[in-house]
Amino acid sequence: MTNWYNEDLAYIHDVGFSDYALKSAPGILEILQKLSIPRGLIVDLGCGSGLLTEVLSRDGYGVLGIDISAAMIAIAKTRVPIAEFRVDSLLTAEIPACTAVVxxxxxxxxxxxxxxDRVLENLFQRVYHALSPGGMFIFDVVTPGQIPTGEVVKTFTEAEDWIVLVEKKEDFARQILTRRIITFRQIGELYRRSEEVHLSRLFNLESLAKLIEQTGFQVEIFNHYGQFQLPPAHAAFILQKPLLESRN
Ligand SMILES: C[S@@+](CC[C@H](N)C(=O)[O-])C[C@H]1O[C@@H](n2cnc3c(N)ncnc32)[C@H](O)[C@@H]1O
Structure with a gap:
């Protein structure tokens, strides 16, 4: 059991924060279809509760979902019984031969x-080798600038049987976003309190693009997936393995 996306936060993310995955999905399908990627295997890294996995699977792709959170994977398995799932770190998991990674x-x-950077470079290399020629790696990251330097932003979101409180701050020097997340979820008559602290790396887009290009991928950076505009301080990377390049 890890300390991230445990049972209550996994549930709340699934029922309350599905928008990002579901609104990204049409744009992602469009990218895959435009490039004539055959209906092979797609590896969904950080698949969460399987929201995108389900869309890809319905569209005819075989999908392997990998997530570090056992609670997320438990929901995903129920949502998409025909897909394969693994609890593992996306940064080190074995990536099988596939036509796309998302x-x-x-x-x-x-x-x-x-x-x-060292671990990411290794991940990009492993994805490159796993992809068939012309295969795609589609992902998004957070960049600096969501929270003004030195400020702490506190927000909450509520629904019938839960409330989630989030405190966010950015460390500009270390390029880290810290989110302290407190949840209260109704279990019977009472509310159960849980707390997680998530650290996220804030990427410099130019440096990340350079790191990726070393692996042989062609790189494009967008602020949207199709019609879905990403929130501020987010960037989508669309990488393609060249059709003809032969690498060892
Ligand atoms: C914001 S959620 C997005 C989930 C899903 N992709 C979606 O769009 O609904 C981020 C997910 O990344 C997973 N995650 C973060 N770091 C990970 C890692 N190192 N290995 C595997 N999963 C990771 C979390 O457990 C969580 O499910």
Missing amino acids: SIGECLSYAFDDNS
Whole structure:
């Protein structure tokens, strides 16, 4: 059991914060279809509760979902019984041969485990080798500037049987976003309190693009997936393995 996206936060993310995945999905399908990626295997890194996995699976793709949160994977397995799922870190998990890899919802930014440049470079290399020629790696990250330097922003979101309180601050020097997340979820007559602290790496887009290009990918950066405009301080990377390049 990890300390991230435990049972209550996984439930709340699934029922209350599905918008990002569901609104990104049409744009992602469009990218995959435009590039004539055949209906092969797609690896969904940081698949969460399987919201995008379900859309991809319905569209005819085979999907392997990988997430560090056992609670998220438990929901995903119920949502998409025909997909395969693994509880593992996306940063180190084995990536099987596939036609595309997706990672939607800032998953690569999360610093639950080591996501230093060295680890990311290794991930990009492994994804490159796993992809068939012309294959895509589509993901998004957080960038600096969501919270003015030195400020702490507190917000809450509520629904019938839960409330989530979030305190956010950015450390400009370390390029880290810290989110302290407190949830209250109704269990019978009472509300259960849980708390998690999530650290996310804030990426410099130019440096990240350079790191990726070294692996052989062609890189494009967008602030939207199709019609869905990403929130401020987010960027989507669309990487393509060249059709003809041969690398060792
Ligand atoms: C904001 S949620 C997005 C989930 C899903 N992709 C979606 O769009 O609904 C981020 C997900 O990334 C997962 N995650 C973060 N770091 C991870 C890591 N190192 N390995 C695997 N999963 C990770 C979290 O457990 C969480 O499910």
